[in-house]
Amino acid sequence: MRIPISWLREYVDVPAESQAIAERLAMLGFPVAEIVRRPAIENVVVGRISSLERHPNADRLNLCRVDAGADAPLTIVTAATNVAAGQVVPVATIGARLPHLQIERRTMRGIASEGMLCSPDELALPPEWFEADGIMQLDAESTPGEDVVALLGLADDVLDVEITGNRVDAMSVIGLARELAASYRVPLRLPSFENPGRGEPEPLARVALESSDCSHFVLQRFDGLRATLGAARTRVRLALCGVRPINNVVDVSNYVMLETAQPLHVYDATHVAEQRLIVRDARPGERLLTLDGIERRLTPAALVVADEQGALGLAGVMGGAASEVGAQTTAILLEAATFAGARVRRTAQLFGLRTEASTRHEKSLAPALAEIAASRAAQMLLGMGARAYAPVAAGEQATPRAAVSRRRDDVTRLLGITLDDARIAGDLTALGCSVVASDGHLEIGAPAWRNDLAIAADFVEEVARMEGYDAIVAAMPTVASHEISSREYELEAGAARTMCALGYHETITYSLLGARSDNAVELRNPLSEDHRYLRTEIAPALLAQLARLAHPYRLFEIGHVFADEGGLVAETPVLAFAVAVERSGEPPWRDVEFLRCKGDIETLVRVLTGRRPRVERAERRGLHPGKCAALLVDDVPVAAFGRVDPREERAYAAPFALYAGSIRLDRLPEPLVPRYRPPSRYPSTYRDLALSVGAEVSAESVEATTTQAIGDICTAVRVFDEYRGPQVERGRKSLAVRATMRRFDGTITDEEADAAVARAVEALHKRLGATVRV
Amino acid sequence: MIELATLLSALRERFAAAVEAAADERALDEVRVAYLGRNGEVTTIRRSIGKLPPERRPGAGKEINDAVAVMEALLQERHAQLEARDVEASLEQRIDVTFLGTPPQFGSLHPVRRVIEDACGYFERHGFAVVLGPEVEPDYYNFDALNIPPEHPAREGFDSFWVNDSLLLRPHTSPMQIRTMQLHPPPVAIVAPGRCYRRDAVDARHLFQFHQIEGLLVASGVHFGHLKGMLTGLCRTLFGAYQQVRFRPSFFPFTEPSAEVDTTCPKCGGRASACSMCGGSGWIELGGAGMVHPNVLREVGYDPEVVSGWAFGFGAERLALVRYDVDDVRRFVDGDPDFFEQLA
Numbered sequence A: 001m002r003i004p005i006s007w008l009r010e011y012v013d014v015p016a017e018s019q020a021i022a023e024r025l026a027m028l029g030f031p032v033a034e035i036v037r038r039p040a041i042e043n044v045v046v047g048r049i050s051s052l053e054r055h056p057n058a059d060r061l062n063l064c065r066v067d068a069g070a071d072a073p074l075t076i077v078t079a080a081t082n083v084a085a086g087q088v089v090p091v092a093t094i095g096a097r098l099p100h101l102q103i104e105r106r107t108m109r110g111i112a113s114e115g116m117l118c119s120p121d122e123l124a125l126p127p128e129w130f131e132a133d134g135i136m137q138l139d140a141e142s143t144p145g146e147d148v149v150a151l152l153g154l155a156d157d158v159l160d161v162e163i164t165g166n167r168v169d170a171m172s173v174i175g176l177a178r179e180l181a182a183s184y185r186v187p188l189r190l191p192s193f194e195n196p197g198r199g200e201p202e203p204l205a206r207v208a209l210e211s212s213d214c215s216h217f218v219l220q221r222f223d224g225l226r227a228t229l230g231a232a233r234t235r236v237r238l239a240l241c242g243v244r245p246i247n248n249v250v251d252v253s254n255y256v257m258l259e260t261a262q263p264l265h266v267y268d269a270t271h272v273a274e275q276r277l278i279v280r281d282a283r284p285g286e287r288l289l290t291l292d293g294i295e296r297r298l299t300p301a302a303l304v305v306a307d308e309q310g311a312l313g314l315a316g317v318m319g320g321a322a323s324e325v326g327a328q329t330t331a332i333l334l335e336a337a338t339f340a341g342a343r344v345r346r347t348a349q350l351f352g353l354r355t356e357a358s359t360r361h362e363k364s365l366a367p368a369l370a371e372i373a374a375s376r377a378a379q380m381l382l383g384m385g386a387r388a389y390a391p392v393a394a395g396e397q398a399t400p401r402a403a404v405s406r407r408r409d410d411v412t413r414l415l416g417i418t419l420d421d422a423r424i425a426g427d428l429t430a431l432g433c434s435v436v437a438s439d440g441h442l443e444i445g446a447p448a449w450r451n452d453l454a455i456a457a458d459f460v461e462e463v464a465r466m467e468g469y470d471a472i473v474a475a476m477p478t479v480a481s482h483e484i485s486s487r488e489y490e491l492e493a494g495a496a497r498t499m500c501a502l503g504y505h506e507t508i509t510y511s512l513l514g515a516r517s518d519n520a521v522e523l524r525n526p527l528s529e530d531h532r533y534l535r536t537e538i539a540p541a542l543l544a545q546l547a548r549l550a551h552p553y554r555l556f557e558i559g560h561v562f563a564d565e566g567g568l569v570a571e572t573p574v575l576a577f578a579v580a581v582e583r584s585g586e587p588p589w590r591d592v593e594f595l596r597c598k599g600d601i602e603t604l605v606r607v608l609t610g611r612r613p614r615v616e617r618a619e620r621r622g623l624h625p626g627k628c629a630a631l632l633v634d635d636v637p638v639a640a641f642g643r644v645d646p647r648e649e650r651a652y653a654a655p656f657a658l659y660a661g662s663i664r665l666d667r668l669p670e671p672l673v674p675r676y677r678p679p680s681r682y683p684s685t686y687r688d689l690a691l692s693v694g695a696e697v698s699a700e701s702v703e704a705t706t707t708q709a710i711g712d713i714c715t716a717v718r719v720f721d722e723y724r725g726p727q728v729e730r731g732r733k734s735l736a737v738r739a740t741m742r743r744f745d746g747t748i749t750d751e752e753a754d755a756a757v758a759r760a761v762e763a764l765h766k767r768l769g770a771t772v773r774v
Numbered sequence B: 001m002i003e004l005a006t007l008l009s010a011l012r013e014r015f016a017a018a019v020e021a022a023a024d025e026r027a028l029d030e031v032r033v034a035y036l037g038r039n040g041e042v043t044t045i046r047r048s049i050g051k052l053p054p055e056r057r058p059g060a061g062k063e064i065n066d067a068v069a070v071m072e073a074l075l076q077e078r079h080a081q082l083e084a085r086d087v088e089a090s091l092e093q094r095i096d097v098t099f100l101g102t103p104p105q106f107g108s109l110h111p112v113r114r115v116i117e118d119a120c121g122y123f124e125r126h127g128f129a130v131v132l133g134p135e136v137e138p139d140y141y142n143f144d145a146l147n148i149p150p151e152h153p154a155r156e157g158f159d160s161f162w163v164n165d166s167l168l169l170r171p172h173t174s175p176m177q178i179r180t181m182q183l184h185p186p187p188v189a190i191v192a193p194g195r196c197y198r199r200d201a202v203d204a205r206h207l208f209q210f211h212q213i214e215g216l217l218v219a220s221g222v223h224f225g226h227l228k229g230m231l232t233g234l235c236r237t238l239f240g241a242y243q244q245v246r247f248r249p250s251f252f253p254f255t256e257p258s259a260e261v262d263t264t265c266p267k268c269g270g271r272a273s274a275c276s277m278c279g280g281s282g283w284i285e286l287g288g289a290g291m292v293h294p295n296v297l298r299e300v301g302y303d304p305e306v307v308s309g310w311a312f313g314f315g316a317e318r319l320a321l322v323r324y325d326v327d328d329v330r331r332f333v334d335g336d337p338d339f340f341e342q343l344a
């Protein structure tokens, strides 16, 4: 909210420096987003045009005699067309400083001009909100010679203050003035909140609340009004707050809203049937032309203020054109109501409207503000010559809430600082609370205009704000032992560190994707079509990042994937990786990079689980059907990886060979603690075998068969080379196998080793059709 | 026949000269082989002993052995000389130490993870557990249980992605407060890092997905000062030993009292007036915090008259932006190797 400091000063004495005020507000919980500096304006005074005549030498210039408080009237030449004798206007005297120019004595077509009449633009006011056609008009009763800059607050800074949602009462000049007065412990100068309205109008003004979403409604009638230009200072203050001046009556309602936070609405009384307002749900199909000139079709979701004939306005949001206060208006009905915040918000959303009134109403105002605001508006309208009738109220009366009885040690308990009762009471009463200390307890009552103070912690926060949050002393807690496990996090952190050690770089990609895949969860309100679905896998995004690179690289990401399972969302933590490497000219039956990926993923699973995963051929969407494998731990598939399907690889247009895989972190079992077995004290021996086997025989089956046939003395069996080609029969391949053997109770003999290998050769032949090559 | 002594004497002299002349270990070894080797000159002389009368043979043998001992000593001495000379010479070697080190095959952790790990590590050292949870959460955990009933205006402030009437992508990690407290009786001390989502248009400061680090401590005797103490330590862990922390009043439905947490700008040390990071204020906003609202404690079955607690939620990307002086949050999702390498 924009607050001119000059307006604040009307109620409270604050430091001269805007920066100091901004800092204090921030430490009270109202950060200042911006200090809007006004341009320097000097020596502009009130002038009354006593006479006006055509410039003798120029048709388009006027010659004004202006009483600007000096002994002799000033002669001023102006090109403005909206000037007339009797007007009171701002006059920049010789030497005056305006935003874009300095006023000097100037001769215009032979006549010396002793100053300049100022347009709104020249006073750094938005001309489209003021006299767009020329000179700004001041109030007729202003004193010639008075300093216009001070009078209107033209040169004072404006604070753009952020107000948290719980403090709608502080979305106002008085609200913030009260905070500053309490904080600085200086007096708050409030205007009178005595309602001057007397007597009853004929017919009686009445309100009927037909919806529970309006708890309180103050209605007051004023007669004898004429809608004209609003008072200059009111108009300037509204404009500095970002509110467009309309006319003197509407301006009062907006002015009081900015001052008290309570939005007001004025109806032309002649357009309210029987002077009776009704708050109710809109009727289906009901139509309303709102003040912004748009005809709106209503539904019962909208709350309206209506008369017998139909809706007059959207409650708390915007009035209707039919009852608008305009040039013909002589009598008005003033509304100060308390609507349910949620209902106003829904009504505003329904029509995509956001107004100064709705932003306040939707935060649910305290009912007491309605009386305060009506009284303030009545004072101002009375000052404009209106006749004010007594207000009528409907709904619950604004009753003070019951005091909260609290333990004396609340402040110490929650803040860790110790304050005595008098100090606490001082802090709270400065904000308008009532405090009575009694027998170990404090009875605290919230001020009527606050709706956010209900429980002990609320009052503790008020004490903390008054003391300043800087008064809270930093201390280290002693954390008692507990049994909450960090296992999932440690698993992720361990996985990330291992991948890093394996040469992979961690990246982050979006969880929201544009392409729909099977079982993808769809968002109801996506930001854009590019991010409509939750990802079901991560690897494609990693491959897309790799495809943009000009060199080989390895990426991984740890994150969640999502699947729609019959309306429920299944969410799984996974680690995905992708690899781009130079294409190699390898034979179709060999893929070294596949084996490197396999080594990486096996290592990862072993580090995380303490187990060696089993690897078997698999098929996965997106991966090459012949170069894809699954890893199993205790027969549970935990991972899959492989060469990217060449058809998909082409789509990435990467100059590299791509590999990808993913691991389900949720399926990894608790890590197994490895057990140590001391090595044999006796040397081991090995035998190498050259085998010819069918092309489809797996290395793993050769190793397993050999290991089993050798028996206890076997330490390791490894297929360490594979060859296919001219030297090998079609449909077969040649494998080189090394079997290592040893005994724990003595040195193994050559005869033993040879016998074991002979057993293996026989078994390999029988089970796998292997023959020994010579 | 020439006297053996004369023969040996001449041999020794020639040997000494040859040893002296040997310029390196290889030449020296050649000398050794030529004189003392299996077919060397000494062997030839030894063989000639057989021609001597038997009574002179032992004397001759001793003479030869003495000569060999002298020669081996010479050899040893020269060997030591050459070795010393080589060591001396090797000390003169100079390489270009600025030549590129051979890069190892090593990856990197994402800066956001590094911030999360450092933050979580700090809390773990102080007895906190680290918990993870789902990103698609019912509104109950996101809002209702956190004292944000339906129709509460604060719901709108979270501007969430919805999956259906009651499921949404969590806009904050605070659901983990509820999940943890419902599973465990007090005391509870956790941090919960994780991915969150809000409907923010992507620009240099915003992504629609980000990571938050949630902290929660609930026990008897826990107060606001403890929050300030722990967060001061966190900022010192992340940004440097001299960080200060400032609390400003704020509002969150799930904490009361509530605070915005600022730390001194690590770039300018809270001094510069033209600092690009803090805009000259000297302070960096980190996020929200406060004392857990009694309604939240009651919701999970805790007694707010018996235990109290605090919670905070900081954006990890925000912490990483400040820590690594990154100019644009979109770099975190760009997958640019240069970005990873610079921050590795």
Ligand SMILES: [Zn+2]
Residues within 6 Å of the ligand: B265, B266, B267, B268, B269, B270, B271, B272, B275, B276, B277, B278, B279, B280, B282, B283
């Ligand atoms: Zn700075």
